[in-house]
Amino acid sequence: MLLITCPYCGARPESEFRCGGEAHIARPPQPGNVDDTAWADYLFYRTNPKGVHAERWLHAHGCQRWFNMLRDTASDQVIGIYAMGKSRPDRPKT
Amino acid sequence: MHRFSLRTLLAEALIGHEGWERQWRSPEPKSAYDAVIVGGGGHGLATAYYLAKEHGLTEIAVLEKGWIGGGNTGRNTTIIRSNYLYEESAAIYEHAVRLWEGLSRELNYNVMFSQRGVMMLAHNVHDVQSLKRHVYANRLNGIDNEWLSAEQAKAFCPPLNISPHMRYPVIGASLQRRGGVARHDAVAWGYARGADAMGVDIIQNCEVLGFMRGPDGSVTGVETSKGPIRTPRVGVVAAGHTSVIMARAGLRMPLESFPLQALVSEPVKPVFPCVVMSNTIHAYISQSDRGELVIGAGTDQYVSYSQQGGMHIATHTLEAICELFPQFSRLRMLRNWGGIVDVTPDRSPIIGLTPIPGLYVNCGWGTGGFKATPGSGHVFAHTIAKGEPHPINAPFALDRFRTGRLIDEAAAAAVAH
Numbered sequence: 001m002l003l004i005t006c007p008y009c010g011a012r013p014e015s016e017f018r019c020g021g022e023a024h025i026a027r028p029p030q031p032g033n034v035d036d037t038a039w040a041d042y043l044f045y046r047t048n049p050k051g052v053h054a055e056r057w058l059h060a061h062g063c064q065r066w067f068n069m070l071r072d073t074a075s076d077q078v079i080g081i082y083a084m085g086k087s088r089p090d091r092p093k094t
Numbered sequence: 095m096h097r098f099s100l101r102t103l104l105a106e107a108l109i110g111h112e113g114w115e116r117q118w119r120s121p122e123p124k125s126a127y128d129a130v131i132v133g134g135g136g137h138g139l140a141t142a143y144y145l146a147k148e149h150g151l152t153e154i155a156v157l158e159k160g161w162i163g164g165g166n167t168g169r170n171t172t173i174i175r176s177n178y179l180y181e182e183s184a185a186i187y188e189h190a191v192r193l194w195e196g197l198s199r200e201l202n203y204n205v206m207f208s209q210r211g212v213m214m215l216a217h218n219v220h221d222v223q224s225l226k227r228h229v230y231a232n233r234l235n236g237i238d239n240e241w242l243s244a245e246q247a248k249a250f251c252p253p254l255n256i257s258p259h260m261r262y263p264v265i266g267a268s269l270q271r272r273g274g275v276a277r278h279d280a281v282a283w284g285y286a287r288g289a290d291a292m293g294v295d296i297i298q299n300c301e302v303l304g305f306m307r308g309p310d311g312s313v314t315g316v317e318t319s320k321g322p323i324r325t326p327r328v329g330v331v332a333a334g335h336t337s338v339i340m341a342r343a344g345l346r347m348p349l350e351s352f353p354l355q356a357l358v359s360e361p362v363k364p365v366f367p368c369v370v371m372s373n374t375i376h377a378y379i380s381q382s383d384r385g386e387l388v389i390g391a392g393t394d395q396y397v398s399y400s401q402q403g404g405m406h407i408a409t410h411t412l413e414a415i416c417e418l419f420p421q422f423s424r425l426r427m428l429r430n431w432g433g434i435v436d437v438t439p440d441r442s443p444i445i446g447l448t449p450i451p452g453l454y455v456n457c458g459w460g461t462g463g464f465k466a467t468p469g470s471g472h473v474f475a476h477t478i479a480k481g482e483p484h485p486i487n488a489p490f491a492l493d494r495f496r497t498g499r500l501i502d503e504a505a506a507a508a509v510a511h
Binding site for chain 2: 001002014015018019021022036037040041043044045046047048049050053055071073074075076
């Protein structure tokens with residue numbers, strides 16, 4: 001079980017949290033204007049890396065707030081936690 | 095190939111079993127092949143076997159990063175069944191079950207396929223409706239499945255607790271009598287031995303690092319840890335690592351990889367006659383021929399390649415097992431482990447072409463790939479040899495995520511299958 005540090009509540013066991021999947025997947029602003037390939041990419045295609053993964057977590061049985069987490073999927077080591085809406089701290093700002 | 099028979103067994107007994115040869119060679123890779131299979135699990139080895147046997151290709155290499163059958167082939171709970179809801183799924187899993195039924199003879203290798211019956215439990219009204227719907231749908235597709243009352247379920251599986259005082263009482267079950275289990279390692283070894291005898295090179299400890307591409311973008315070979323290999327056809331059958339391999343060809347996939355756990359108890363005398371699954375309280379259990387109870391747990395909720403899951407996931411399943419079979423509550427668990435399963439959004443596999451000519455993929459079997467091994471290899475071999483899918487795997491194209499023609503077994507099964 002992961003030990004996850006909620007930015008609002010502190011370190012808590014993973015069973016209090018729900019993983020919301022890959023972070024930073026933006027819904028196309030005009031879904032009617034994108035083709036099927038772009039829509040499929042948004043809905044279904046994922047990076048699924050063996051290495052650093054940015055993902056969303058919800059402190060479901062706690063403060064009920066969302067946050068982002070960087071985690072190494074090869075070792076399950078949590079690397080960092082940052083607020084929703086912020087860009088990945090391990091990538092240069094674009 | 096040294097065929098196994100009573101005659102060869104007796105002949106070997108007379109000379110102290112000194113004459114058995116290695117079951118497959120361990121060759122160095124050649125510089126070029128007609129086809130390269132990436133991944134030496136059951137599905138990859140079966141693909142190579144049927145490519146050689148039914149499509150006449152002999153210059154085939156199976157490249158395996160570790161050792162054959164060391165991934166999910168050696169980590170699953172060996173359950174085999176074909177009682178899937180949708181026609182497309184029923185067709186491919188039933189294709190596999192029919193191949194399972196003749197596989198030991200086909201391979202001259204005892205894969206210990208035992209059709210001891212797979213029983214799925216219903217604990218509430220919704221389960222009853224859902225399982226009965228499966229029974230009827232299966233029958234329409236020519237697949238055996240029947241409905242049992244709780245008493246009939248207990249008669250079929252005497253250890254089952256059908257007390258009405260359970261937290262989630264058993265109120266009925268569906269039973270596929272042709273379902274069962276097989277010996278997982280023997281499946282990999284049998285296909286490896288059969289493929290090797292037809293000239294397929296099985297190359298272990300050989301990781302694919304990249305793909306060579308021609309001017310038109312098509313695949314012309316693979317870069318490996320043992321040097322470059324030229325080939326016009328590459329079939330990727332890498333299970334949990336499919337996204338990693340495909341990223342080396344510049345492709346994203348509709349996959350996420352999760353740890354799936356299983357565990358075995360200490361060995362005991364034969365106590366468990368069949369396979370029992372409960373989707374609602376999430377447990378599945380059978381007994382191996384060594385006497386261990388083989389128990390399957392669920393997936394963790396996050397993407398991981400660590401081949402280990404959280405203890406709370408296994409605990410959850412063991413709680414369900416102890417409720418269904420209270421007499422097992424004092425058994426000790428010997429080992430638990432995880433495998434990395436590649437899960438698609440609709441929980442159905444992807445078998446077919448990719449946007450890159452010459453590159454084929456067989457993945458997304460998620461939590462239920464072992465049962466499909468022979469059928470998956472059979473139709474994937476056809477796909478690679480002909481350059482177009484077999485009618486059975488045509489609906490499982492990668493393109494379905496663009497067209498929206500999903501095969502939504504996720505909705506049909508609701509949990510791991």
